[in-house]
Amino acid sequence: MGAEHLVSKLDDLDRAIIRLLQADGRRSNRDIGRLLDVAEGTIRARLKKLHEHHEFEIVVLKNPSAFGLDCFAHLQFHVTPKYAVEFADELAAFREVVFSSVMASRYNVYGVAITKSRDALDKFLETKVAPLDGLLDYRVLENVEAFRFDYHWMV
Amino acid sequence: MVSRNSGPPQIDEIDQKLIRLLEKDGRTTNRALASALGITEVTVASRIRRLSEKGIAQVVGILALESGGFNFSVMIGVTVKKGNSIPRVAKAIAKIEESRGVSIVDAYYDLFASVVARDQEHLKEIAESKLFSIEGIESIEFFVGIDPRPYKPEWALNIS
Numbered sequence: 001m002g003a004e005h006l007v008s009k010l011d012d013l014d015r016a017i018i019r020l021l022q023a024d025g026r027r028s029n030r031d032i033g034r035l036l037d038v039a040e041g042t043i044r045a046r047l048k049k050l051h052e053h054h055e056f057e058i059v060v061l062k063n064p065s066a067f068g069l070d071c072f073a074h075l076q077f078h079v080t081p082k083y084a085v086e087f088a089d090e091l092a093a094f095r096e097v098v099f100s101s102v103m104a105s106r107y108n109v110y111g112v113a114i115t116k117s118r119d120a121l122d123k124f125l126e127t128k129v130a131p132l133d134g135l136l137d138y139r140v141l142e143n144v145e146a147f148r149f150d151y152h153w154m155v
Numbered sequence: 156m157v158s159r160n161s162g163p164p165q166i167d168e169i170d171q172k173l174i175r176l177l178e179k180d181g182r183t184t185n186r187a188l189a190s191a192l193g194i195t196e197v198t199v200a201s202r203i204r205r206l207s208e209k210g211i212a213q214v215v216g217i218l219a220l221e222s223g224g225f226n227f228s229v230m231i232g233v234t235v236k237k238g239n240s241i242p243r244v245a246k247a248i249a250k251i252e253e254s255r256g257v258s259i260v261d262a263y264y265d266l267f268a269s270v271v272a273r274d275q276e277h278l279k280e281i282a283e284s285k286l287f288s289i290e291g292i293e294s295i296e297f298f299v300g301i302d303p304r305p306y307k308p309e310w311a312l313n314i315s
Binding site: 005006007008018021022023024025026028053054055056057058059060061062063064066067069072074076085088089092098099100101102103104105107110112114139140141142143144145146147148149150151152153154155 | 165166174177178180181182184203209210211212213214215216217218219220221222223224225228230232242245246248249254255256257258259260261262263264267268298299300301302303304305306307308309310311
């Protein structure tokens, strides 16, 4: 990838549009055009291009606790190396898991899970994760207090 | 500081439907949302504003980490020296531009966090110039991610 990533190809207008939408994704094209002194059609065309590769998207961010999800945990799995890639994929496919990665350490798969409670997390691990091929052991690091939790990038 | 909301969920059935429609297309006009929900445009606007102000749900544009060339995700388990404040160290890590999730955890370490970097040179800079100089850290264990799956962005604790 190197320097070929999206952010390195953005011009000032793209960045200005992204910044406005990072603050408020509901701002209309007309509003953005007026603020930046550019035609509405230009804004529409730029946004279409930005959305093309799904690197810039309009999403609804939700606070888990407002939806009854009070348990947030880091999971470290020790998986037989032969199964690590498959394990990370299967983990990522679960609704409870928001991120997973193969790691270069003894705990060779990492995951982040969000569930209703610690009980729900333990049940999820026992019933859905434990049966996956290659799992040897795992550690659960439950969040006590979060100081930062965002996985996107600001321009 | 980012903290969890307390108390029962403050969303009713209309909010839930509204959120679902916005998840399909966050840029649907208030007029279209109003007619889909059978409420007025003014009510749509005020509900969206309330969800955002209460930190429940917010429509935002997000730029995936990969779009900034952040191909490297590294988790860190941090132990804080006795007599030092764990929240102070957590805040110092959270202030680093490249840090992402930062939290106090209940086992194995005092803090767990992730850091994103463009390449090894960038990771070196983050570690040596930013992390290592934070007062009161006893140890940092690095877990280098070599094959991350895309992050599902819908959950976030720090909504405005």
